[in-house]
Amino acid sequence: MRLAELSKQSGVSTATIKYYLREGLLAPGERISATQAEYDESHLRRLRLVRALIQVGRLPVATAREVLAHVDDESLGRTIRLGAALWSLPHGPEPDEDAPETESARHEVDRLLDRLGWAFVQELGSLDPTYRSLVASMATLIRLGYACDIEYLTEQARLMEQVAVRDLDMMESYPAGAEQVEMAVASVVLHEPLLLSLRRLAQEEESNRRYGL
């Protein structure tokens, strides 16, 4: 199919597709002649993933490119490739080293990881962007006076651990291949809004149960 057809199938305007091509989010089509290129199903699938990452996952275009580059990197094994892709996913703001709360937040997080027994993450420490963004979130809560106690955090973390176990089970149930890494990325990024929606719905339901309308 040519550009116009790709646009029709995906519901993305040709101008935007050209933009994605320029930005390297989408591989160029196979050149048929000096001024024409042919696209196939793989382009359509990739285009839909790009849209999902950007619109649902709210990734900046530059970040999406980075993530997709890791997904496509055939030189790496499945696990590493997945790790690399997830590593480059966006994280909240970085901790503000100048703020006095950051130190106590870091301490709190370390204490939490210790309780949880998450030795691998603990070892990575500040190298892990996820760890840093967790510290930043904690610091903000402390600064606002909404610091949550460690019991609550531990319980929530245990629940998220169970969520993660099911995530990985699901990934394993898919056949290996390029699509599996895509699947994994989709699972991490696209399930986030889904999980948050479920949390809010559960809050509404529970709130109604406790306090009525």
Add this chain to the structure above:
Amino acid sequence: MRLAELSKQSGVSTATIKYYLREGLLAPGERISATQAEYDESHLRRLRLVRALIQVGRLPVATAREVLAHVDDESLGRTIRLGAALWSLPHGPEPDEDAPETESARHEVDRLLDRLGWAFVQELGSLDPTYRSLVASMATLIRLGYACDIEYLTEQARLMEQVAVRDLDMMESYPAGAEQVEMAVASVVLHEPLLLSLRRLAQEEESNRRYGL
């Protein structure tokens, strides 16, 4: 304290504070004279909350104003006020009614709610923005061919239900008052990045456990 002092205490530039005042995110200070106003602790606390909502919670300024207006609305009872505030929080993109996947996504979500026994949410249906954004997320996953089975969804939802129960427990443990509604908003919005960070850390930990480095 005056504007410059408020700026120093909060780490927010005076220009930005003026901007928030203009946008109605922050109540004007008490007028001391024709050209001066006095701010107090409550302004500082509110300013920090505003920053948190915008920077950590990534709320657009207009949405933050709406949420804060509900928080401040003294004419409503605690539960309603909280509900109204949460209702105006941002949600993912709206479902695309033209797309054929939306219908099956809605069906899937309804089946899920039925299994979960979330009657209150089920009754609200499409009126609830959270419900609509859940449908939109599901539709995207279906369209990408990453539809997840209902067993997996049910399990994840049950876990989020436990998260929500602990959220409400925590809110109850705070003393009632204006701060409690702020607390609730903060809990919903600011704990979201925290929970997602915990999920990713748990995924890293579990992934290392299963596949090694």
Add this chain to the structure above:
DNA sequence: TCATGTTGGAGAGTGCGGCTATCCAATGAT
């Protein structure tokens, strides 16, 4: 064959959101 429309490519332009800079008259500090 030739008129008409389509294609891929490239650069400039657009709209929006969140600030930021400039200016001003009134004021407060010394």
Add this chain to the structure above:
DNA sequence: ATCATTGGATAGCCGCACTCTCCAACATGA
């Protein structure tokens, strides 16, 4: 008396995600 500071208003800036315009090379129907 002087001079920086204040609150307030307006206009400008920046980054980002597109979107528009133009162009020469092609494809295609009459």
